[in-house]
Amino acid sequence: MTYVTISKRLETIARYCPQGARVADIGSDHALLASYLLLQGIASHVIAGELNEGPYQAALRQIHTLQIRDRAQVRRGDGLAVLEPGEVDVICIAGMGGQLISSILEAGIAKLEGVTRLILQPNVGEEIVRRWLLLHGWQLIAETILEEDGILYEILVAERGNPDLPYEHKDRTKEELLRIGPFLWEQKPPALKKKWQNERDKWEKVLAQLNRSDKPEAATRIREIKAEVEWIDGVIACLRTDRP
Numbered sequence: 203m204t205y206v207t208i209s210k211r212l213e214t215i216a217r218y219c220p221q222g223a224r225v226a227d228i229g230s231d232h233a234l235l236a237s238y239l240l241l242q243g244i245a246s247h248v249i250a251g252e253l254n255e256g257p258y259q260a261a262l263r264q265i266h267t268l269q270i271r272d273r274a275q276v277r278r279g280d281g282l283a284v285l286e287p288g289e290v291d292v293i294c295i296a297g298m299g300g301q302l303i304s305s306i307l308e309a310g311i312a313k314l315e316g317v318t319r320l321i322l323q324p325n326v327g328e329e330i331v332r333r334w335l336l337l338h339g340w341q342l343i344a345e346t347i348l349e350e351d352g353i354l355y356e357i358l359v360a361e362r363g364n365p366d367l368p369y370e371h372k373d374r375t376k377e378e379l380l381r382i383g384p385f386l387w388e389q390k391p392p393a394l395k396k397k398w399q400n401e402r403d404k405w406e407k408v409l410a411q412l413n414r415s416d417k418p419e420a421a422t423r424i425r426e427i428k429a430e431v432e433w434i435d436g437v438i439a440c441l442r443t444d445r446p
């Protein structure tokens with residue numbers, strides 16, 4: 203039996219793929235996720251989309267080496283342009299910024315016809331992705347945050363439905379939940395506290411720099427950042443758990 207070893211991050215993404223789905227992995231790099239999905243018997247067919255020549259060639263080699271060419275295709279192109287409408291059930295886009303993920307979805311909106319699930323893993327800018335989903339009729343159905351090699355990753359899973367639903371009847375406003383993640387807020391995993399502590403540390407460093415500045419605009423910025431730190435403190439206070 204042939205195996206591919208993948209990161210905990212990609213393995214977690216794979217767990218959100220429904221059994222037997224036709225899956226597109228956009229920005230697939232070495233087509234590791236696509237190969238894993240096939241070899242594990244999760245996906246019935248995969249399309250690995252890649253914009254850049256180097257990773258595209260690497261993906262071709264990977265699919266060739268694993269002898270899965272009958273159920274895997276590697277296509278070179280920008281975002282969802284590599285897909286025909288109705289060709290896949292699930293689209294994964296992982297390891298890019300939230301802005302790029304959202305612009306790929308926006309530019310390829312016509313290709314989402316027939317797609318039932320999006321599995322998105324922004325490295326940064328999760329809020330931008332949540333906003334895009336909310337505005338385009340995609341309902342978040344799950345979120346996860348995980349840590350691997352000291353880096354925190356968030357995975358957002360969405361299906362067509364009522365996009366407002368996850369944000370309703372919560373003890374935080376929709377705007378706040380777009381930042382935090384409605385499911386993450388519900389679950390309060392220890393990694394979420396770590397994320398917001400990291401965020402707080404980042405702002406504290408900026409504050410220290412600004413406090414040394416004699417530029418007139420520094421005072422306004424200091425006030426804004428202090429308000430942000432105060433908000434983050436409120437979030438962290440609610441995330442205190444006895445878990446490690």
Ligand code: SAM
Nearest residue numbers: 228229230231252253254257279280281296297
């Ligand atoms: N998805 C893999 C993962 O999560 O491990 C690879 C992530 S890698 C950091 C991002 C990949 O996306 C690169 O191989 C890059 O060439 C590709 N990429 C960037 N913009 C793209 C676009 N508009 N369409 C398709 N692929 C793109």
